[in-house]
Amino acid sequence: MITAGRLLRGPAGDLVTGGAVLVAGGAIVAEGPRAEVAAEAAHDVPTLDFPTATMLPGLVNGHAHLAMDGGADPVASLLGSSPERLADDMARHAGQLLDCGVTTVRDLGDRGGLSVGLRDAIASGALPGPRVLAAIAPLTPPRGHCWFFGGEVADEARMRAMVRRNAAAGADVIKVMASGGHITPGAPRMWESQFTAGELAAIVAEADEFGLPVAAHAHGVESIERAISAGVSTIEHCTLLAGENRTELRPGLAEGMAGRGISACCTVGCDDWRREIAERGEEGARALYSRLTWLDRHGVTLVPGTDGGVHNARFDDFAGALELYEWLGFPAPRVIEMATVRAAAALGVDDVTGRIAPGLAADLLVVDGEPDHTLAALRAIRLVVAAGRVHRPGAVPGQEKSGSAILARFTSETWG
Ligand SMILES: [Zn+2]
Numbered sequence: 212m213i214t215a216g217r218l219l220r221g222p223a224g225d226l227v228t229g230g231a232v233l234v235a236g237g238a239i240v241a242e243g244p245r246a247e248v249a250a251e252a253a254h255d256v257p258t259l260d261f262p263t264a265t266m267l268p269g270l271v272n273g274h275a276h277l278a279m280d281g282g283a284d285p286v287a288s289l290l291g292s293s294p295e296r297l298a299d300d301m302a303r304h305a306g307q308l309l310d311c312g313v314t315t316v317r318d319l320g321d322r323g324g325l326s327v328g329l330r331d332a333i334a335s336g337a338l339p340g341p342r343v344l345a346a347i348a349p350l351t352p353p354r355g356h357c358w359f360f361g362g363e364v365a366d367e368a369r370m371r372a373m374v375r376r377n378a379a380a381g382a383d384v385i386k387v388m389a390s391g392g393h394i395t396p397g398a399p400r401m402w403e404s405q406f407t408a409g410e411l412a413a414i415v416a417e418a419d420e421f422g423l424p425v426a427a428h429a430h431g432v433e434s435i436e437r438a439i440s441a442g443v444s445t446i447e448h449c450t451l452l453a454g455e456n457r458t459e460l461r462p463g464l465a466e467g468m469a470g471r472g473i474s475a476c477c478t479v480g481c482d483d484w485r486r487e488i489a490e491r492g493e494e495g496a497r498a499l500y501s502r503l504t505w506l507d508r509h510g511v512t513l514v515p516g517t518d519g520g521v522h523n524a525r526f527d528d529f530a531g532a533l534e535l536y537e538w539l540g541f542p543a544p545r546v547i548e549m550a551t552v553r554a555a556a557a558l559g560v561d562d563v564t565g566r567i568a569p570g571l572a573a574d575l576l577v578v579d580g581e582p583d584h585t586l587a588a589l590r591a592i593r594l595v596v597a598a599g600r601v602h603r604p605g606a607v608p609g610q611e612k613s614g615s616a617i618l619a620r621f622t623s624e625t626w627g
Contacts, residue, residue: 212258213596214245215266215577221552221566223544226583230266234573237599242567259601261577264593267547268567269314269341269574271554272529273476274447274516277301277329277343278321281524286394289322290359297322298614301329304519305340307526310604312589314574314597315555315564317344317516319386319426319447320360324348327381328617337616339602342572344558346426347377349386350414355405356392356428367413374417384558385418387411387443389427390434390452394521402431402452411441424559426476432459439467445514445557449475451502458502465509474512474557477503480524481517481531484538497539504539514554515546530589537586544583573599 218230220242231248233241233256241251278297279285292300301321308316318326330343348362350373355363362377364370374385389406391399399405406414411427418425424444429435430452438446446468453459468475479500487496507513515533519526529550536546555565564574575596580588595602 212248212252212256213261213266213575213577213594214258215261215264217265217581218242218567219265219267219547219583220568221268221548223542223548232266232567232573232575234596234599237573239567239569239571239573241569259594261593264577264579265581265583265588266567266575266577267582268551268565269576269595269597270312270529270550270589271315271514271558271565272308272313272341272517272519273317273445273514273554273558274319274478274518275308275316275526276320276518276520277304277316277318278325279520281520281526283522285521286359294323294325294618295614297325298328298617300614301325301617302338302340302613304526305329305333305338305343308341308519308529309339309595309597309602310592311527311529312576312578312592312595313341313529314576314595315342315344315558315560317346317384317426317558319346319384319428320349320357321345321347322360324380325617328620330383331620332616334598335620336600338613339597339600341597342560342564342574344383344560345381346384346386347380347382348373349388349428350374351388352405354397356388356390356395356398358395358398367410370410370414371417374414374421378418378421378423382423385414385423385425387414387425387427389429389438390431392428392430400455401450402433402454404431404434404437406434406437408437408440411437411443415441415443432461432464436461436464436467439464439471439473442471443473444559445474445476447476447516448478449502449506460502460505465506465511468506469510474514475506476514476516476557478516478518479532479535480519481528481534482523482525484535500535500539503536507541512553512557513549514557515550528590530586533586533589543586546586547583
């Protein structure tokens, strides 16, 4: 049993003073006021008490690349590293995520399906880390955006085959690069579409055969509209670019997303938005991020994600990424709700995690202070519980050789 002075169950405003959570077999068995939970527990159940702290659901990072190093040239280092080195890096990144309270992360592009090995190593208890939802190789045209992840497809038959290949290798989600991006020399530009609406629809239909959601990387407003019409589950970045340095908040687009239950994972890391403020000033940065408030105003679910692993995108300050929303004027309880309940629903795992409720995984975070008043409190972590396993920040041992646990579960023989 874990007790805390304050218990935030996840939904904004859902606060229990003097709360407790009873955990057994990796799941939440009971939660609520301490006396009620204690009545359901064996009298000698081990108890961790945090009378001055707040307990809340573990956080969800909707978009990361654990195989990338977050350095100045993450693509070169991805392509130049041995599988052993990549696996060690992934294990370290997973530990960093857990250290900052992330208990679920979606990996939207790795190399060779290593993220499946990571997922299974963590699930088995061989490695500490968050639950991983793995996309493996994102679909992209030949030499298109992020072709180096291994998902190049030239026509619809190959698109469907790549979906089947990812599914067979254990993917939890299918990722498609609906537009260009900015880390692949020679590929289409960010606002240019890489797939037709019909092709995207075929990818969604094929993924649906395996019960898998589709995450569409889409910067361009045209590619976003195509992804909406195809019925993807989430739109990554959702930058709404209509040309170079030109965005377009197109009428009907946000309504279309909200109406079809399509969420936006706008991928802003802890350093990104602060750098934009430094470079553009407060006004300029607010204009840049106005798409987030615009989407929110139209009822689109925003899923916090960091794109951790790409250029200078770290894995060790998720609170810093959430603080963007606080700076934009979102009340802290709503941001917590976005990073827990709503993110879990958007990623299709709300029957597993995202709230403190009986039957869900024991994914918990205990912090000093009141994060529902100021998100900075999310950095004062006392305890993280991931699928019932207790983790104290900084307690991940030297992980130099921990990648072997990933490689041991790495079964895809088709990717090099
Ligand atoms: Zn990404």
